[in-house]
Amino acid sequence: MSLLEVRNLQKSFGGVRAVNNVSFSLAPGELLALIGPNGAGKSTTFNMVNGQLKADGGSIRFNGTELIGLKPREIWRLGVGRTFQIAETFSSLTVIENVQMTLLSQDKKMFSFWRAAADYKRDEALSLLAQVGMAEQAERPCRVLAYGDVKRVELAVAMANRPKLLLMDEPTAGMAPRERNELMALTKKLVVEHGTAVLFTEHSMDVVFAYADRMIVLARGQLIAEGKPMEVRGHPKVQEVYFGSGKTFEKPVDTTPSKPMAQEVA
Numbered sequence: 476m477s478l479l480e481v482r483n484l485q486k487s488f489g490g491v492r493a494v495n496n497v498s499f500s501l502a503p504g505e506l507l508a509l510i511g512p513n514g515a516g517k518s519t520t521f522n523m524v525n526g527q528l529k530a531d532g533g534s535i536r537f538n539g540t541e542l543i544g545l546k547p548r549e550i551w552r553l554g555v556g557r558t559f560q561i562a563e564t565f566s567s568l569t570v571i572e573n574v575q576m577t578l579l580s581q582d583k584k585m586f587s588f589w590r591a592a593a594d595y596k597r598d599e600a601l602s603l604l605a606q607v608g609m610a611e612q613a614e615r616p617c618r619v620l621a622y623g624d625v626k627r628v629e630l631a632v633a634m635a636n637r638p639k640l641l642l643m644d645e646p647t648a649g650m651a652p653r654e655r656n657e658l659m660a661l662t663k664k665l666v667v668e669h670g671t672a673v674l675f676t677e678h679s680m681d682v683v684f685a686y687a688d689r690m691i692v693l694a695r696g697q698l699i700a701e702g703k704p705m706e707v708r709g710h711p712k713v714q715e716v717y718f719g720s721g722k723t724f725e726k727p728v729d730t731t732p733s734k735p736m737a738q739e740v741a
């Protein structure tokens with residue numbers, strides 16, 4: 476059964492149909508990449524799922540609950556975590572305090588209790604940090620960390636809420652190729668271990684092809700293809716929208732005589 480069911484999603488800005496009748500679903504434990512050229516509607520779709528934008532029409536059902544009309548915080552409480560393009564940790568707090576603060580918030584404790592709660596769920600916070608390889612740096616302030624390490628902390632913070640669905644907006648933006656691979660390998664390991672589903676937008680095709688289980692492709696607000704990365708890669712509409720954008724998919728070195736085509740949606 477799907478964890479997330481998006482049906483006929485619509486959003487316009489003035490005369491621009493940013494998202495036009497988009498439908499897709501996501502199963503537990505699946506990594507689904509949302510790709511498309513600039514202006515395709517990726518951020519708009521993403522921000523409707525996390526509640527930052529209200530859809531004009533359609534439905535977004537998460538675990539059977541309609542998300543349209545809910546506030547971002549209410550959606551978070553239902554088990555939808557998120558990470559941001561620019562890492563969003565509190566730089567003045569230590570690594571472990573960032574995780575502890577999320578655990579406090581999850582348990583609906585008041586922020587004003589924070590000073591008295593430096594030991595709050597320390598073991599749980601340390602265990603989360605160990606999962607992202609940051610336990611040794613637990614006492615360092617976030618502001619002194621390397622960017623790749625901040626992204627790891629952000630992942631620990633996102634996982635602290637034990638999300639059933641994790642939304643990642645260009646998780647590897649601004650990272651060097653090696654760091655990218657490390658972060659995505661870590662994400663994949665965590666989501667497999669926890670059965671978390673991931674919906675992520677991404678500009679790096681290397682990341683998408685290496686780590687996505689499935690991908691959906693938007694162009695001008697419409698879903699033009701979906702399928703496994705190897706299937707979508709050869710889809711004519713996908714080739715067409717990327718042609719000339721400098722992001723044309725490279726043909727993989729192919730040893731098989733024919734590849735299955737992605738299911739055509741639009």
Ligand SMILES: Nc1ncnc2c1ncn2[C@@H]1O[C@H](COP(=O)(O)OP(=O)(O)OP(=O)(O)O)[C@@H](O)[C@H]1O
Pocket residue numbers: 488491492493511512513514515516517518519520
């Ligand atoms: N707040 C807004 N007001 C007006 N138009 C908007 C707004 N947000 C997005 N749009 C328009 O909606 C369309 C889709 O934009 P969106 O940001 O969702 O695309 P995207 O695929 O995320 O692009 P990019 O890869 O460049 O971030 C574009 O034409 C964009 O100009």
